[in-house]
Amino acid sequence: MTVRRSAYIGNATHELHVSEWGDPSQPFVMMWHGLARNGRDFDEIAAHLSKQYFVVCPDTIGRGLSSWSNNGGEDYNLTVYGENARAIIDHYGAETVRWVGTSMGALVGIRLAAGAMKGRITHLVINDIGPDIPEVARQRIGDYVGNPPVFDTVVEMENWLRKSYAPFGPNPDSFWRRLIDASIRRNDQGRIAVHYDPRIVSQFSDHKADLDVWPQYDAVEAKTLLIRGAVSDVLPEQVSAQMRERGPRPDYVELPGIGHAPTFVDPEQQQMLERFLAS
Numbered sequence: 619m620t621v622r623r624s625a626y627i628g629n630a631t632h633e634l635h636v637s638e639w640g641d642p643s644q645p646f647v648m649m650w651h652g653l654a655r656n657g658r659d660f661d662e663i664a665a666h667l668s669k670q671y672f673v674v675c676p677d678t679i680g681r682g683l684s685s686w687s688n689n690g691g692e693d694y695n696l697t698v699y700g701e702n703a704r705a706i707i708d709h710y711g712a713e714t715v716r717w718v719g720t721s722m723g724a725l726v727g728i729r730l731a732a733g734a735m736k737g738r739i740t741h742l743v744i745n746d747i748g749p750d751i752p753e754v755a756r757q758r759i760g761d762y763v764g765n766p767p768v769f770d771t772v773v774e775m776e777n778w779l780r781k782s783y784a785p786f787g788p789n790p791d792s793f794w795r796r797l798i799d800a801s802i803r804r805n806d807q808g809r810i811a812v813h814y815d816p817r818i819v820s821q822f823s824d825h826k827a828d829l830d831v832w833p834q835y836d837a838v839e840a841k842t843l844l845i846r847g848a849v850s851d852v853l854p855e856q857v858s859a860q861m862r863e864r865g866p867r868p869d870y871v872e873l874p875g876i877g878h879a880p881t882f883v884d885p886e887q888q889q890m891l892e893r894f895l896a897s
Contacts, residue, residue, distance in 0.1 A: 639667070736837075749857070
């Protein structure tokens with residue numbers, strides 16, 4: 619059975635925590651999570667893929683066990699995340715990369731695949747996000763990410779997290795148990811808080827221009843897979859339709875009964891991803 623390993627990688631003023639899975643001599647897969655999540659979201663799919671890949675799942679700065687911004691939150695933008703990603707990839711000496719990005723993690727991948735890592739990113743998975751994010755969805759995410767509650771007990775926080783992430787769709791209790799454990803911390807008062815810096819929400823206020831990636835999307839040449847949760851409010855059907863006709867003209871999969879965003883815990887989702895990465 620594959621065992622997850624932790625590593626800490628420095629880049630500029632940041633210390634980046636990554637979860638490693640598999641043999642470093644195998645082909646390299648980078649899995650990058652969404653806005654308020656962390657690399658532990660990929661435990662199930664990373665363990666599955668680690669039979670034939672070396673899988674790296676970072677915590678973006680301000681999340682999980684990675685360092686927080688020391689400049690008032692100005693580091694919380696896609697440009698810095700991309701620089702951190704390149705530092706991680708170079709740390710492992712990976713010449714080519716298969717990139718799997720959920721939501722924000724896909725935007726980081728799109729920008730890199732069209733720019734600094736064009737030609738090195740050979741496969742790009744865009745999990746439930748597009749170059750246009752509806753304002754209603756931005757507001758919904760911004761409200762709960764930027765104003766997270768603090769509770770006295772883990773059970774209270776668990777109930778809030780399960781409600782907030784209900785759009786993930788059906789997942790086993792083992793997924794939720796691990797997600798809860800990786801999503802919480804005790805604050806200085808000993809109460810239960812989320813495991814991220816609330817200033818990361820500046821993505822939707824101070825760095826809105828980051829979210830317009832149509833020019834970069836149109837420049838992507840990597841083999842691309844676009845995945846949409848059929849009831850997602852972040853990737854509307856009309857945006858996914860535009861994406862299928864532009865840029866890399868991706869393969870497309872829509873998953874019924876799931877919102878934002880698919881988790882790759884379901885065996886069929888895992889096999890779908892495995893087939894694409896091997897193609």
